[in-house]
Amino acid sequence: MRDLIxxxxxxxAYCLHPRVILWSLLPLAVAGGSVAVLxxxxxEDSVAMVRGALEQWSLVAAMLQWxxxxxxxQLRTLMAPMIVVALSxxxxxxxxxxxxxxxxxxxxxxxxxxxxxxxxxxxxxxxxWQCVLWSLGCTAAAxxxxxxxxxxxxxxxxxxxxxxxxxxxxxxxxxxxxxLSSHASxxxxxxxxxxxxxxxxxxxxxxxxxxAIPTLLWAISAVTLIxxxxxxxxxxxxxxxxxAFASCWFAHYLLAALQKLRAGEVVVEPxxxxxxxxxx
Numbered sequence: 001m002r003d004l005i006x007x008x009x010x011x012x013a014y015c016l017h018p019r020v021i022l023w024s025l026l027p028l029a030v031a032g033g034s035v036a037v038l039x040x041x042x043x044e045d046s047v048a049m050v051r052g053a054l055e056q057w058s059l060v061a062a063m064l065q066w067x068x069x070x071x072x073x074q075l076r077t078l079m080a081p082m083i084v085v086a087l088s089x090x091x092x093x094x095x096x097x098x099x100x101x102x103x104x105x106x107x108x109x110x111x112x113x114x115x116x117x118x119x120x121x122x123x124x125x126x127x128x129w130q131c132v133l134w135s136l137g138c139t140a141a142a143x144x145x146x147x148x149x150x151x152x153x154x155x156x157x158x159x160x161x162x163x164x165x166x167x168x169x170x171x172x173x174x175x176x177x178x179x180l181s182s183h184a185s186x187x188x189x190x191x192x193x194x195x196x197x198x199x200x201x202x203x204x205x206x207x208x209x210x211x212a213i214p215t216l217l218w219a220i221s222a223v224t225l226i227x228x229x230x231x232x233x234x235x236x237x238x239x240x241x242x243x244a245f246a247s248c249w250f251a252h253y254l255l256a257a258l259q260k261l262r263a264g265e266v267v268v269e270p271x272x273x274x275x276x277x278x279x280x
Contacts, residue, residue, distance in 0.1 A: 003256060004199055011248035014112070015241065023107050024244045027099035032236040035092055039232050043084075051080035086153065090146050090163055092232065093211055093239055097170060098135050100243040105178045105251075108244070112251045113183065120259055123188070126181040135174050142170040160212075168208025171243070172200050175250040184258050192257055203253065207246040211239055 014020055113120055126134075145166045153159040180189045193200070 004203070004253060007249055007252035007256065010116075010252045011245055014108070014248040014252075015245045017111075019111065020104075020108065020244055020248070023104045024100075024240045026103050027096060027240045027243075028237050030103075031092070031096050031099055031240070032233040035232045035236055046084045047080045050083050087150075088232070089235070090166075091143075092236060093163075093167055094139055094142060094146075094170065096236055096239040097167070097174065097211075097243050098139055100240060100247060101135055101174045101178050102132065104244055105175065105247045106182070108247045109179055109182060109251050109255070112248070112255060116252070117255050117259055120183055120255065120262075122183050123185040125183060125185070126177070126189070131178055131181050134177050138170055138173040142166050145169075164208040164212045165205060166208070167211050168205035169201070170204075171207045171211075171246050172204025175204075175246055176200050176254060179247070179250045179254045180258065183255065188258060188261060192254060192261065196254070196257060199253075200250070203246075203249060207242065207249070210245070211242045213238070213242070 146163065149158075149162045149166070152162060176193055177189070180192060184192065
C-alpha cells in the first residue's frame with residue numbers, strides 16, 4: 001500500500017510538469033474540438049429529437065402534463081437537454097480516456113523512465129497495433145456495459161455509482177497495459193497484471209470517480225445547459241487532466257513493480273514451456 005500512495009503523490013507532482021501540461025493539450029484539441037463542432041452543429045436538433053421521442057411515449061407524456069399542471073414548466077423544458085447531456089457525457093469521457101492513452105501515455109512513460117528508472121531495460125514489449133487493438137476492445141466492452149446499465153441510471157444512487165465504475169475498469173485495463181507495453185516482456189506483463197490486479201483495479205476506480213467530478217459542472221445550475229457546447233469543451237479539458245494523472249500514477253506504480261520484479265529472484269515462466277528432454 002505504501003508503493004501505491006508513493007506513486008499517487010509522484011503522479012500528482014508530475015501533472016504540474018510543463019511537458020505533461022503541454023502533452024495534455026493534444027487530446028484536448030482533438031476531443032474538445034470535435035465535441036465543440038458536433039455540439040454547436042447538432043445540439044438543438046438532438047434536443048428536439050429527444051423531446052419528440054419523449055412526447056410520443058404515453059407514460060412520459062402524462063408525466064410532462066402533470067409537471068405542467070403543477071407549474072413545473074421549467075422541469076419539462078429541461079428534461080430533453082438533460083437526457084442529451086446524460087447520454088453524451090459517458091461517450092466524451094471514454095473518447096478522452098482513449099486519446100490520452102494513445103497520445104499522452106507513451107510520452108509520460110518515457111519521461112518517468114528517464115527521470116526515475118534510467119536503468120530499466122526495454123524487452124520484447126507489445127507492438128503499437130496491439131496497444132490500439134487492446135484499447136479499442138476494452139472500449140467496446142465498456143460501451144456495452146454502459147448501454148446495458150442505462151435503465152439503472154434512473155435510480156438516483158446508481159447513476160452516481162455505475163458509470164464511474166465502468167470508467168474505472170476501463171482506466172485500469174487500458175493504462176495498465178499501455179504502461180507495460182514498451183518495457184515489459186509478455187510474461188512479465190501477465191505476471192504483474194495478475195499479481196497486482198486488485199490494486200490496479202482500485203487505482204482505476206479512484207480515477208473513475210475523479211473523472212466523474214467534471215460532470216458536476218452540469219449540476220451547478222439549470223442555466224449551465226444554455227452553455228452546453230462551451231461547458232462540454234471545459235469538461236473535456238478536466239477529463240484530460242484526470243486521465244493524464246491516471247497515466248502518471250499507473251506509470252510510477254507499475255514501472256516500480258517491474259523494477260522490483262527484475263531485481264528480485266522471481267522467475268517468470270513463459271506461458272508455454274517445452275517439455276524437458278530426458279537424456280538416456
